[in-house]
Amino acid sequence: MSVDQLSVSLSKEQAFALVDAVSEREELALTASAHENEATGEWIFEATCEGPPDVEAFAQLARQVLGGEVKFTVETLDPEVNWVARSLEGLAPVIAGGFYVHGGHSTEPVPEGLTPMRIEAAQAFGTGHHETTTGCLEAIDMLLATRRPTRMIDVGTGTGVLAIALAKRLEAKILATDIDPVAVETTIGNARDNDVGERIDAIEAAGLDHPEIAARAPYDLIVANILAGPLTELAPGMGAIAAPGGTTILSGILNTQADAVIAAYAAAGFALRDHLRRKDWSTLVLEKR
Template identity: 65%
Template sequence: MPVDQVSVPLTKDQAYALVDAVMERDDLALTASAHEDESTGEWVFQATCDSPPDLAAFRELARQVLGAELEFAVDPIDPEVNWVAKSLEGLAPVAAGGFYVYGSHHEGPVPRGLTPMRIDAAQAFGTGHHETTTGCLEAIDIVLKRRRPRAMLDVGTGTGVLAIALAKRTRTPVLATDIDPVAVRTAVENAEFNGVGKLVHAIEATGLSHQTITRNAPYDLVVANILAGPLMALAPAMARVTERGANVILSGILEHQARGVINAYGRQGLVLVQKLQRKEWSTLILEQR
């Protein structure tokens, strides 16, 4: 299927606001992101869409969200190239929370004292390099120093990096879910390669109503690295599947969105214990009270 990339230069705040708005819809783009062009210092909004993209819808959304008239550039993407994987090739290893995340291209030794995880670039989110993932790994390390969980859930698992981290550190089964079947397959493959294939059970699921999720509830540790909007929508269900005293780690939250997420979960009895800040991204550690 032909795929196009839609882009437009914006300010940082505008770019992230448009990403949030696009990702709250399921009819505009396959993915959306914002990044800073290192050569110009300019921030750019990008979205990957089925070809041809609905530019009129993008312009209308920009008017609603930004109050601006924008002209989007469209560039075709070679369908034979996995651009997600290609853009991530050669990334340096990442150390966070006592974990060491590296790709198969890395030939150096794993530093002593760190838990190694080989996560290759793939068509799924989560190689350990994004601030949301490193924030979650650090939050996991903090929580595991306080408790030994018996029932764990990873929502929006992507490559499975967080579920694998939990399984390797605790040697306890983890249920991992994602709405994307490609992500589920990737998580299974990564778990097997990292020696925890029998501990990580990955399923395709939307939200928290899947029977496998409810059958294994309540959980005493949940991690969810997705987006602020979906996280807030999940707050009531998250309260239902967690037990008193449970910890919930949330990420994929921009700094200016954190208060809204904290309030949404606070109304469900999940209160903030600690907030980690990595650049413009927040990771929250909550407790069910």
């Protein structure tokens, strides 16, 4: 495929705000990131797109988020290079919920008392850096302080980071599902690299429509870090596969969308137990009544 990169120099706050906005519009780009140019001190917003990007759509989104006009530069990249992974390679390790998430490029020692997870940059969401992922890891850590779930599913697993976090802390099987076959393969590889391959079963599934999901229900822990729209659509199905008293952790939700998601899950038989806010993003902890 042809791969183009769209970029612009912004302030640090603007760059990260635009990354968050593009992350919510998954049709715009394969990945979006922000980094500092060490030579100039400027912050650069970059989006990697399959084929020519919709520059006008990016410009309109920038006007909405930043309140002004932004002039993007577009560059066609070498198709032989995995630029989705390359754009994420330099990310520093992340600490969240007692987990230490790092890439293979990291040479720093793992701080004492933290659970290490090696998650490589790939064509799948979830390196641990986004507020939705850190919010889920913190929610998992809080849950495991009081409960030990045994029947678990990670819906929309991405890189498998949440399933791997559970497998690192629990001696139990986790079902990890994603609509994207690349994400499934990425999860299998990451699980193997973290020595939890035997505990994670990764399958390709659209939403909850797979016989394996039904066969393993009911679940006493469901985690899903996707987007508010799909989460709302999945609410009745989540209610059907959740065990009474079971916990569901949801993210990929902007703070402005949280009330609508909470209402959809209340209608499906869930009660809100906790609401974590990280910048513009919400992580919801719900219990099946």
